[in-house]
Amino acid sequence: xxxxxxxxxxxxxxxxxxxxxxxxxxxxxxxxxxxxxxxxxxxxxxxxxxxxxxxxxxxxxxxxxxxxxxxxxxxxxxxxxxxxxxxxxxxxxxxxxxxxxxxxxxxxxxxxxxxxxxxxxxxxxxxxxxxxxxxxxxxxxxxxxxxxxxxxxxxxxxxxxxxxxxxxxxxxxxxxxxxxxxxxxxxxxxxxxxxxxxxxxxxxxxxxxxxxxxxxxxxxxxxxxxxxxxxxxxxxxxxxxxxxxxxxxxxxxxxxxxxxxxxxxxxxxxxxxxxxxxxxxxxxxxxxxxxxxxxxxxxxxxxxxxxxxxxxxxxxxxx
Amino acid sequence: xxxxxxxxxxxxxxxxxxxxxxxxxxxxxxxxxxxxxxxxxxxxxxxxxxxxxxxxxxxxxxxxxxxxxxxxxxxxxxxxxxxxxxxxxxxxxxxxxxxxxxxxxxxxxxxxxxxxxxxxxxxxxxxxxxxxxxxxxxxxxxxxxxxxxxxxxxxxxxxxxxxxxxxxxxxxxxxxxxxxxxxxxxxxxxxxxxxxxxxxxxxxxxxxxxxxxxxxxxxxxxxxxxxxxxxxxxxxxxxxxxxxxxxxxxxxxxxxxxxxxxxxxxxxxxxxxxxxxxxxxxxxxxxxxxxxxxxxxxxxxxxxxxxxxxxxxxxxxxxxxxxxxxxxxxxxxxxxxxxxxxxxxxxxxxxxxxxxxxxxxxxxxxxxxxxxxxxxxxxxxxxxxxxxxxxxxxxxxxxxxxxxx
Numbered sequence: 121x122x123x124x125x126x127x128x129x130x131x132x133x134x135x136x137x138x139x140x141x142x143x144x145x146x147x148x149x150x151x152x153x154x155x156x157x158x159x160x161x162x163x164x165x166x167x168x169x170x171x172x173x174x175x176x177x178x179x180x181x182x183x184x185x186x187x188x189x190x191x192x193x194x195x196x197x198x199x200x201x202x203x204x205x206x207x208x209x210x211x212x213x214x215x216x217x218x219x220x221x222x223x224x225x226x227x228x229x230x231x232x233x234x235x236x237x238x239x240x241x242x243x244x245x246x247x248x249x250x251x252x253x254x255x256x257x258x259x260x261x262x263x264x265x266x267x268x269x270x271x272x273x274x275x276x277x278x279x280x281x282x283x284x285x286x287x288x289x290x291x292x293x294x295x296x297x298x299x300x301x302x303x304x305x306x307x308x309x310x311x312x313x314x315x316x317x318x319x320x321x322x323x324x325x326x327x328x329x330x331x332x333x334x335x336x337x338x339x340x341x342x343x344x345x346x347x348x349x350x351x352x353x354x355x356x357x358x359x360x361x362x363x364x365x366x367x368x369x370x371x372x373x374x375x376x377x378x379x380x381x382x383x384x385x386x387x388x389x390x391x392x393x394x395x396x397x398x399x400x401x402x403x404x405x406x407x408x409x410x411x412x413x414x415x416x417x418x419x420x421x422x423x424x425x426x427x428x429x430x431x432x433x434x435x436x437x438x439x
Numbered sequence: 440x441x442x443x444x445x446x447x448x449x450x451x452x453x454x455x456x457x458x459x460x461x462x463x464x465x466x467x468x469x470x471x472x473x474x475x476x477x478x479x480x481x482x483x484x485x486x487x488x489x490x491x492x493x494x495x496x497x498x499x500x501x502x503x504x505x506x507x508x509x510x511x512x513x514x515x516x517x518x519x520x521x522x523x524x525x526x527x528x529x530x531x532x533x534x535x536x537x538x539x540x541x542x543x544x545x546x547x548x549x550x551x552x553x554x555x556x557x558x559x560x561x562x563x564x565x566x567x568x569x570x571x572x573x574x575x576x577x578x579x580x581x582x583x584x585x586x587x588x589x590x591x592x593x594x595x596x597x598x599x600x601x602x603x604x605x606x607x608x609x610x611x612x613x614x615x616x617x618x619x620x621x622x623x624x625x626x627x628x629x630x631x632x633x634x635x636x637x638x639x640x641x642x643x644x645x646x647x648x649x650x651x652x653x654x655x656x657x658x659x660x661x662x663x664x665x666x667x668x669x670x671x672x673x674x675x676x677x678x679x680x681x682x683x684x685x686x687x688x689x690x691x692x693x694x695x696x697x698x699x700x701x702x703x704x705x706x707x708x709x710x711x712x713x714x715x716x717x718x719x720x721x722x723x724x725x726x727x728x729x730x731x732x733x734x735x736x737x738x739x740x741x742x743x744x745x746x747x748x749x750x751x752x753x754x755x756x757x758x759x760x761x762x763x764x765x766x767x768x769x770x771x772x773x774x775x776x777x778x779x780x781x782x783x784x785x786x787x788x789x790x791x792x793x794x795x796x797x798x799x800x801x802x803x804x805x806x807x808x809x810x811x812x813x814x815x816x817x818x819x820x821x822x823x824x825x826x827x828x829x830x831x832x833x834x835x836x837x838x839x840x841x842x843x844x
Binding site (some may be wrong): 138139171173186193195197198200203304 | 502556559561573574575577578584590591592593594595679786790792822837841842843844
């Protein structure tokens with residue numbers, strides 16, 4: 121039981137289903153882990169030696185004898201003391217709001233400190249955002265109150281990509297400003313090429329990369345790579361894209377596919393939220409998390425995750 | 440959890456070393472023997488080795504000082520004042536007797552005493568005057584010890600207000616034993632007595648005659664003995680209600696649901712906590728079914744007789760499930776009425792499975808058309824069986840699909 125608890129300490133990712141609050145995800149995982157830990161073998165109950173006064177067997181009743189007996193300490197019994205692990209420290213990384221889904225990083229025990237360190241690394245997150253042309257609602261999502269309806273026949277892939285490039289450009293400029301180095305220097309160029317250009321403190325939402333992966337009017341899908349964003353901000357971006365194209369758009373689904381070093385592939389589905397799977401996930405994610413904390417380099421937009429993993433392990437070998 | 444073996448159960452008497460002289464005429468023989476294991480504490484339902492404990496309590500006779508050195512006599516406990524805890528009564532008796540009969544001056548603490556007197560000294564630390572846990576008292580209190588050996592969860596009970604105080608002040612032999620025997624007689628199983636008392640410790644303060652009247656009332660209503668045993672095990676608070684209250688509740692269910700007497704009794708036997716739970720949520724749920732969902736009276740009766748739990752379900756949850764199943768999946772009322780288990784299921788599960796079937800173009804819930812998928816199989820089957828038989832895909836595909844939602 122103690123070994124299992126030790127092996128749990130660390131970070132792992134879960135796939136948050138849509139329509140479930142992130143706090144409920146955290147509470148469910150905590151309850152499941154505690155339940156599974158309590159079902160494991162426990163250490164034996166402590167005993168104490170008591171010297172008891174009384175008449176021994178086969179002796180004169182008025183004669184007193186001292187007998188040493190091994191008696192379990194009743195105050196240490198689980199029904200008196202309570203079951204082990206009354207609570208477990210499970211922390212959450214970047215939040216996901218109610219309608220969104222995707223990778224949610226959780227930390228157990230001493231892994232919670234790693235969460236804070238990972239946050240200060242300012243690694244980017246990737247989202248798949250689905251939009252629908254023709255409608256505008258009050259909260260920019262497809263379940264909100266309808267505000268206006270427009271036509272979208274004039275919207276083409278070319279015009280959409282123009283707008284996206286414009287957004288990309290504005291945000292890249294902002295990123296350069298927040299990076300805090302002189303734009304006209306060689307050093308800035310080298311850092312930008314190497315992907316080390318990241319803000320050192322908390323900033324407004326920044327989109328480091330955005331592209332259209334699917335265009336089938338009125339539906340379209342964008343892949344967004346960003347820093348310090350919220351899901352409602354991404355819905356607003358979709359709404360603004362609609363406005364720029366002289367139409368209107370609402371956001372259907374916001375799904376996080378990557379959060380720092382954790383991808384969708386590593387995230388645990390809700391049917392796998394038990395002790396063994398979480399232990400395995402923590403063990404598997406350990407080296408990657410340490411590499412991400414050591415390496416200052418983030419994933420460039422368009423770069424595949426596997427190549428970054430390769431470079432991370434290389435840099436880990438060198439250090 | 441491994442079951443714990445008690446080697447002995449003893450009653451300790453505390454002999455205060457203040458001011459009285461104890462003399463013995465016989466020599467003492469010191470032996471070091473370990474006693475054979477006789478008892479086991481029932482574990483929380485997992486292991487099969489649950490059996491009654493046999494408590495062997497050895498009474499130490501209280502030593503009364505007499506100058507002639509007569510044979511010692513056991514103290515009598517009947518005249519002890521009632522407001523003291525049971526094990527503190529003995530303290531007071533000894534103190535009173537010794538003060539009355541003391542003829543020699545009190546001994547100095549640093550004076551030499553014989554081996555026999557030293558053996559008699561039992562210097563346990565004093566009990567704390569007040570504590571927020573029962574574990575400080577459990578070693579010394581016979582009542583608490585017996586409750587732990589029964590399987591009562593003291594760690595849960597001590598968190599409830601006033602229950603800890605009540606339990607300490609009870610006497611196992613006088614109060615608790617007769618109630619436990621009564622519960623056994625009614626039909627509560629031995630290994631269920633611990634969990635029963637954990638849920639309802641206040642049954643120990645009820646009058647035995649009142650409890651017997653309530654059980655005889657249930658018998659007069661033509662509940663069978665097995666039904667009564669099940670009702671009392673599953674709804675521990677029922678025997679704390681007076682006869683009028685139980686009668687009112689049975690009448691409420693009969694009137695509101697419009698079922699026959701036999702059917703109401705079957706319903707209550709299946710879900711006894713309907714009788715002890717609050718009635719307001721049940722009334723609200725019935726209104727929701729009638730007005731918001733639009734079920735007919737006979738449909739509601741059918742749903743409740745198949746799945747009684749929907750009466751006490753969360754209103755938001757069943758509204759969400761019904762909304763999704765009826766409006767998004769397009770299942771009509773009579774189909775939901777045929778498979779009411781779907782209202783008891785998790786919304787997320789139904790959503791994921793429906794979307795998967797929709798993606799595979801197998802989402803067909805009309806029995807008259809081919810490739811029909813029944814709602815209960817959709818809601819209740821495990822993932823492997825669902826994927827294999829209904830979706831005709833692998834579990835891996837289902838997981839990949841779930842990560843695209």
